[in-house]
Amino acid sequence: MKYLIVGLGNKGSEYENTRHNIGFKVAEKIADALGTSFNTANFGWMAEGKYKGRKVFVLKPDTYMNLSGNAVKYWMQKENIPLENVLIVTDDLALPFGTLRMKGKGSDAGHNGLKSINEMLQTQNYARLRFGISADFAAGRQVDYVLGTWNEEEAEKLPERIETFSKASLSFVFAGINNTMSAFNGK
Numbered sequence: 001m002k003y004l005i006v007g008l009g010n011k012g013s014e015y016e017n018t019r020h021n022i023g024f025k026v027a028e029k030i031a032d033a034l035g036t037s038f039n040t041a042n043f044g045w046m047a048e049g050k051y052k053g054r055k056v057f058v059l060k061p062d063t064y065m066n067l068s069g070n071a072v073k074y075w076m077q078k079e080n081i082p083l084e085n086v087l088i089v090t091d092d093l094a095l096p097f098g099t100l101r102m103k104g105k106g107s108d109a110g111h112n113g114l115k116s117i118n119e120m121l122q123t124q125n126y127a128r129l130r131f132g133i134s135a136d137f138a139a140g141r142q143v144d145y146v147l148g149t150w151n152e153e154e155a156e157k158l159p160e161r162i163e164t165f166s167k168a169s170l171s172f173v174f175a176g177i178n179n180t181m182s183a184f185n186g187k
Contacts, residue, residue: 002055003173004081005030006072008090008113011044011062019133020146023089023113024060025158026131029166031058042078043071052174057081068113069120076121087172088117088128089165091146095132097154098161100168102129102181127177131165 007027008020015021027047031037034049034056044061057079061071076086090113095101105125108114118124137145150158168184175183 001053001085002057002079002081003085003087004057004059004072004075004079005087005089005169005173006059006061006068006075008065008068008088009060010064015147017149018147019091019150020065022091022131022133022162025162026089026129026165026169027058027060029162030056030169033166033170034058043074046075051170054173056170056173065113065116067116069116069118072117073120083121083123083126086126087169088114088126089169090114090128090130091133092130093133093135093142093146095130095134097132097134098157099132100129100161100165100184100187101132102127102168102172102177102185104177104181127172129165129168129172131161 007023009024010021031047034051036047036049038045038047038060043063044059047058049056057075059071059075061068063071090111094109104127107124108118168180171180171183
């Protein structure tokens, strides 16, 4: 069985530690847990490993957020990975900081990365793991906020939250979405 875990983010050092790049950070932690590292690949950086007998591909797209769907579709087709074995890790303004929410389907909720994936796959029925970044910004400042860096309190808690998200992602691979939602959602 093959799985594709995609951490959404933007390439470039100016985006590295921004809220919008939390998907990349979780993907890096998953690769560490699998004992593998990222290599340059089509549409991004790919790490390949095994988890409890299952082949896991971990992707950080280099397409920028708005074109993430191109990378997801390409790797699903190239590796013949079924939709039910795809997990997208993304930031979410609607959730308090660090909140974990896994869902089996849903709207893009205004997220450009998810919007691109929905368009390319022609469905909203794929698993996504949302990392709460809260919505602590003034009216009209959303872009600055999501492309801004973590505050001191958030930065202190980030390593533990990233670790939990990594564990939830690997649980998805081994235990499936329903068991993972029961074990991790809201934690």
